[in-house]
Structures are given as C-alpha cells and as structure tokens.
Amino acid sequence: MSDRVIIRQCIIPIIEEHLKDNLEPNTIKMYQQIIDHGVSEERAIELLAFYFEIYVKENFFSDEFDSKKWKKFLDKLTPIYHIPGEYVFDIQEERANLRAIARNYGKIKTDTEKWEDELYVVESHLLVYNELYAIDSYEAKKIINIVINRLFDLKNGYTSDYTDYAHEDILSLADGLEQICNPYANTQLYDYLSKFVDLEDQANFSDIFKSVFIVLAKVLDSIIFHEKKSGKYGYFDFISQFIDVDKCIDEGPVFFFNDHTLEK
Structure with missing residues (x-):
C-alpha cells in the first residue's frame, strides 16, 4: 500500500x-x-x-x-468537479495514447538538451507532488496519463470516465499538472500563448501540444526506467539530485511553455 x-x-x-x-x-x-x-x-x-x-x-x-x-x-477554493464522461479510461487507453504520440509526434531520444527547459518544468512539478503529497512512481504515471488523455479528449471532442482509474486526489493533482500545460484550462496561460499562436484555430492543435505530448511521454519513460531500476521512489530519488524541491515549492508552479517552446 x-x-x-x-x-x-x-x-x-x-x-x-x-x-x-x-x-x-x-x-x-x-x-x-x-x-x-x-x-x-x-x-x-x-x-x-x-x-x-x-x-x-x-x-x-x-x-x-x-x-x-x-x-x-x-x-477561497475554486473546485474542479470530476464528472464521469462517456468513455471509460483504462490501461488500454493509456497504451493507445502513447502509440498515437509516437506515431504522430515522435519521441525524445538523444535530443534531451533541446527540451531541457520543458522537461524541468514537468519533472519539478512532479517532484513537488512527491514532496508534498507523497506520490510514488505509480501515481505519477497515472497523473501524466490522465493529462495526456484529457488533451486527446480536447482534440477529439470526447469526455472520459476516470472512476475506476484514479481517486479524486490523483485527479486533482492531474488538474494541477494540466494547468501548467493546457491553455484551455488556464486563462493566464491562454493569454500568454496567444502572443505566439492562434488558439481559436483548431488546426493549430498539433503545433500547440506536440511539445507537451512528447515531453510527457519522455517523463513517463524515465519514471518507468528508474522504477524498474530502483523501486517506486527511484525516479524521485534520481531527479532530486538535480532539482531543488524547496526552491520549486517556494516559487510555485511554472508554465510548461516559454518563449521558444512552439519553435521547437
């Protein structure tokens, strides 16, 4: 447990x-x-x-x-209500999403330096979750897969049911990760990204979210690797060598996107 x-x-x-x-x-x-x-x-x-x-x-x-x-x-809370959608989300959907990312957007292999800023944002966010909410690699993977699926739902006009997949705390933590990488879930991020791309044009979906998809998939690969190597906290032990979690907590969440993300 x-x-x-x-x-x-x-x-x-x-x-x-x-x-x-x-x-x-x-x-x-x-x-x-x-x-x-x-x-x-x-x-x-x-x-x-x-x-x-x-x-x-x-x-x-x-x-x-x-x-x-x-x-x-x-x-002072602004609750996000997790209403069950029409399609059940499960491990098969996880795998289908990851195959779709690899097929449509590619993978980060040797060019990790190119994406180091975006990787840092996601990994530091997860490390804060580990520090404050005691998530392990299993729960971190669920959080990432929920965010990935929500973005695909956004693209396809679907709604998903996570009732059997994750508890409310995990869904709420996924809300937090989504807030930093989905402009349609965060008005401040929407305003920022609007300087670089027309967010009203659905044809721009891939341009907007390609980087999010491949970075999240890369982080998933890293979690799985370190989990197999060092157990359920192996990933967090590894990234904590390079990320100051106390500083991240003090500074608060950071947008996934920067001025150059969409150019990559």
Missing part, C-alpha cells in the same frame, strides 16, 4: 465524521455543492478529504481543528 493511499484512508473518516449528524456545517455546505455538480457521494467525500489534507498542510502548526479557518480555506 502506497503512502498516498494510507493518507487518503486516514482522512476520509474525518470527513465522514464531519458529515455525521451535521457536525461541521462548512464541510456539509461544500459536500452539497460538490454533489449538486453531479459528483457521487463517495467521490465527493474523497475530494473533500483531499481538500482537508491541503488545509492541514497549510495549518500544520495548529494544535486543533479550527472551523473558522476551515471555512476560510473552503471559501
């Missing part, structure tokens, strides 16, 4: 206790809000558990739960 699973299983009962007999009105209000957007009761509790985990991290030195601080935390 991974650390991520243990954390999830420890926090879910806290949320269930909040909901029991209307014990914590702020939790109940957010729970109802999530339910009203079409999320199942079980998944709503999972999502709230992840929010509570973040709240605890932000209030690490507090001796006890503070309902007012919890309300303030929830009020």
Whole structure:
C-alpha cells in the first residue's frame, strides 16, 4: 500500500465524521455543492478529504481543528468537479495514447538538451507532488496519463470516465499538472500563448501540444526506467539530485511553455 493511499484512508473518516449528524456545517455546505455538480457521494467525500489534507498542510502548526479557518480555506477554493464522461479510461487507453504520440509526434531520444527547459518544468512539478503529497512512481504515471488523455479528449471532442482509474486526489493533482500545460484550462496561460499562436484555430492543435505530448511521454519513460531500476521512489530519488524541491515549492508552479517552446 502506497503512502498516498494510507493518507487518503486516514482522512476520509474525518470527513465522514464531519458529515455525521451535521457536525461541521462548512464541510456539509461544500459536500452539497460538490454533489449538486453531479459528483457521487463517495467521490465527493474523497475530494473533500483531499481538500482537508491541503488545509492541514497549510495549518500544520495548529494544535486543533479550527472551523473558522476551515471555512476560510473552503471559501477561497475554486473546485474542479470530476464528472464521469462517456468513455471509460483504462490501461488500454493509456497504451493507445502513447502509440498515437509516437506515431504522430515522435519521441525524445538523444535530443534531451533541446527540451531541457520543458522537461524541468514537468519533472519539478512532479517532484513537488512527491514532496508534498507523497506520490510514488505509480501515481505519477497515472497523473501524466490522465493529462495526456484529457488533451486527446480536447482534440477529439470526447469526455472520459476516470472512476475506476484514479481517486479524486490523483485527479486533482492531474488538474494541477494540466494547468501548467493546457491553455484551455488556464486563462493566464491562454493569454500568454496567444502572443505566439492562434488558439481559436483548431488546426493549430498539433503545433500547440506536440511539445507537451512528447515531453510527457519522455517523463513517463524515465519514471518507468528508474522504477524498474530502483523501486517506486527511484525516479524521485534520481531527479532530486538535480532539482531543488524547496526552491520549486517556494516559487510555485511554472508554465510548461516559454518563449521558444512552439519553435521547437
């Protein structure tokens, strides 16, 4: 059992206790809000558990739960609701997506230096997830595959169901990775990229996302390699030699794209 699973299983009962007999009105209000957007009761509790985990991290030195601080935390959230789509996503879809990337966009082989800035952004983002949320290589791969599939869904006009593939915490972490590489999910990134490409023209999809696809696929290959070599934390042990995770946490997320990404 991974650390991520243990954390999830420890926090879910806290949320269930909040909901029991209307014990914590702020939790109940957010729970109802999530339910009203079409999320199942079980998944709503999972999502709230992840929010509570973040709240605890932000209030690490507090001796006890503070309902007012919890309300303030929830009020500033902009929830992303993971509504099940029409197509079930599974390992077969993972493989199909990776084959499509290799076929349509190629692979990064010996020219890693060309993509070092973009690789750094993705790998540092994942290392922060490892540090803050205790993800292992298995969960990192899921996060990447979810983002890849969301981009293909964007291209094809599909929606996917991740219910049997990933829990709400993993989907939420995938949201964070997607925010730095999908301009259609991040208005600030959209405004930035609009200086370089017409984002309204669907014909530009490959020009926009080719770099994202091949970099994510390269990171997946690296995770798999180090996982086989050194276990479920081998990849993070490796990249932590070159990336200062504390600095990354202090500076916050960085856009995948820079002024030269689309030229590559």
